[in-house]
Amino acid sequence: MPQTLTAVDLGASSGRVLVGRVGRDELRLTEVHRFANDPVRLPSGLHWNIAAIYQEILRGLAMAASHGPTSVGIDAWAVDYGLLDAGGALLGLPHHYRDDRTETVAATVVAEYGAAELYRANGLQFQPFNTMFQVAAARGSVALEGAATLLLIPDLLGYWLTGNVGAEVTNASTTGLLDVTTRQWSPQVAAAVGLNPDLLPALRRPGAVIGRPRPEVARATGLEHTSVTAVASHDTASAVAGVPAVDGEFGYVSCGTWSLAGLELPQPVTSEDARAANFTNELGVDGTTRFLRNIMGLWLLQESMRTWGLGSAELPGLLEEAAKAPPFVSLVDPSDPRFLPPGDMPDRIAAYCRETDQPVPADRAALVRCVLESLALGHRDALRRAAAIADRSVRTVHLVGGGARNALLCQWTADALGLPVVAGPVEATAVGNMLVQAQAHGVADDLAPLRRLVHETHNLCRYEPHGDRGAWDSAARRIGLE
Numbered sequence: 001m002p003q004t005l006t007a008v009d010l011g012a013s014s015g016r017v018l019v020g021r022v023g024r025d026e027l028r029l030t031e032v033h034r035f036a037n038d039p040v041r042l043p044s045g046l047h048w049n050i051a052a053i054y055q056e057i058l059r060g061l062a063m064a065a066s067h068g069p070t071s072v073g074i075d076a077w078a079v080d081y082g083l084l085d086a087g088g089a090l091l092g093l094p095h096h097y098r099d100d101r102t103e104t105v106a107a108t109v110v111a112e113y114g115a116a117e118l119y120r121a122n123g124l125q126f127q128p129f130n131t132m133f134q135v136a137a138a139r140g141s142v143a144l145e146g147a148a149t150l151l152l153i154p155d156l157l158g159y160w161l162t163g164n165v166g167a168e169v170t171n172a173s174t175t176g177l178l179d180v181t182t183r184q185w186s187p188q189v190a191a192a193v194g195l196n197p198d199l200l201p202a203l204r205r206p207g208a209v210i211g212r213p214r215p216e217v218a219r220a221t222g223l224e225h226t227s228v229t230a231v232a233s234h235d236t237a238s239a240v241a242g243v244p245a246v247d248g249e250f251g252y253v254s255c256g257t258w259s260l261a262g263l264e265l266p267q268p269v270t271s272e273d274a275r276a277a278n279f280t281n282e283l284g285v286d287g288t289t290r291f292l293r294n295i296m297g298l299w300l301l302q303e304s305m306r307t308w309g310l311g312s313a314e315l316p317g318l319l320e321e322a323a324k325a326p327p328f329v330s331l332v333d334p335s336d337p338r339f340l341p342p343g344d345m346p347d348r349i350a351a352y353c354r355e356t357d358q359p360v361p362a363d364r365a366a367l368v369r370c371v372l373e374s375l376a377l378g379h380r381d382a383l384r385r386a387a388a389i390a391d392r393s394v395r396t397v398h399l400v401g402g403g404a405r406n407a408l409l410c411q412w413t414a415d416a417l418g419l420p421v422v423a424g425p426v427e428a429t430a431v432g433n434m435l436v437q438a439q440a441h442g443v444a445d446d447l448a449p450l451r452r453l454v455h456e457t458h459n460l461c462r463y464e465p466h467g468d469r470g471a472w473d474s475a476a477r478r479i480g481l482e
């Protein structure tokens with residue numbers, strides 16, 4: 001039986017509510033509500049305006065209600081969390097992962113635990129913002145001392161909608177607090193950051209029903225008989241679930257604010273090579289592992305445009321100019337941590353170029369060209385290394401998310417890798433969110449036929465590799481990439 005479903009998909013700069021219809025040979029999605037997600041800087045640091053986000057979700061759900069959805073699922077970015085006291089009250093606004101308070105504490109925790117030992121325990125790439133380091137930075141704070149429960153963003157919103165707590169496992173796998181082998185919370189890692197493991201709620205798998213809307217929520221939205229279903233609540237896990245794969249030999253790049261590039265594997269790889277190359281083993285749907293690396297992504301471009309005071313209407317013109325700018329003049333390693341915080345991106349890129357004896361991008365077109373070529377090189381490096389380390393072959397690269405609209409980036413990723421890139425869907429995260437709900441509500445037994453359905457129902461764009469591969473090889477070497 002086809003199902004009518006609602007996906008709430010929260011990104012770092014905007015949130016969306018979509019309604020969809022998913023059946024064995026039917027997959028349609030419509031956006032019913034979109035809102036800005038603007039972080040707020042307070043004396044205590046950079047925070048998410050979580051009450052405003054919740055308010056917008058309620059608005060979107062009220063718009064979705066007339067379609068009569070069976071189920072609602074929420075996905076969001078990873079690692080950030082809210083703390084609840086014993087009565088369920090939120091203790092302060094969640095911090096944004098781009099807040100800089102974890103910078104030094106992260107390195108200290110890793111040194112104390114031992115980098116290799118920590119990787120054996122949690123299989124996670126080092127990112128200074130991983131939940132465990134945020135918790136270490138909050139040690140001794142009134143909020144943490146008074147907390148009874150720690151909830152990641154989608155779980156917090158699920159709690160507000162239903163009154164039920166839990167920790168969805170794909171997102172829990174990004175915290176650093178989940179054991180990569182047992183897939184249960186790790187008391188050892190919790191102890192290492194001074195976290196009482198009782199704060200960590202019971203794990204739930206994607207597809208588990210969280211509950212019904214609280215009476216107040218039902219009244220506000222009109223969603224009385226709809227269940228709230230746990231999806232792959234980490235947005236990247238949903239995006240990977242939404243990859244329109246038709247065979248097994250694919251790599252993916254989930255490309256938006258971040259580029260998350262890697263492979264879907266049946267089990268984690270926690271070898272020394274994987275650790276040294278900073279690959280993460282996050283959980284996917286149906287027990288899979290997302291073996292991938294974070295690359296700074298279109299953030300480099302978004303933050304440059306913000307600095308220049310340009311809006312998205314100016315993007316096409318900028319890309320046209322970038323296509324005409326001379327190739328491979330200046331390149332940056334798009335995983336360099338200096339690019340993580342908000343701020344003047346063109347200035348930081350210029351500083352990187354000066355330090356590495358490259359020309360400072362002469363104008364905006366040159367800078368955009370530098371960013372996009374560097375990202376293509378980042379995609380290439382991550383996918384090549386992932387394939388080598390996991391001993392897998394990759395024949396097709398699926399590039400999903402907002403980046404799929406960027407024809408230059410898609411073509412250059414294909415050229416740099418020497419592999420075809422299949423671009424789309426742009427809304428893979430919402431698609432994946434709905435596919436998991438569809439599976440949970442009986443549309444299919446596993447993901448494979450649903451992914452084929454994405455392939456059949458979406459306009460995908462295929463980019464064949466061409467151009468001078470040798471030029472990409474030497475460009476990669478210039479910034480120390482594979």
Ligand code: LFR
Pocket residue numbers: 012076077078079080097234235236257258260294
């Ligand atoms: C992408 C993403 C990444 C995660 C980063 C921070 O939106 O979820 O997977 O590493 O945001 O949470």
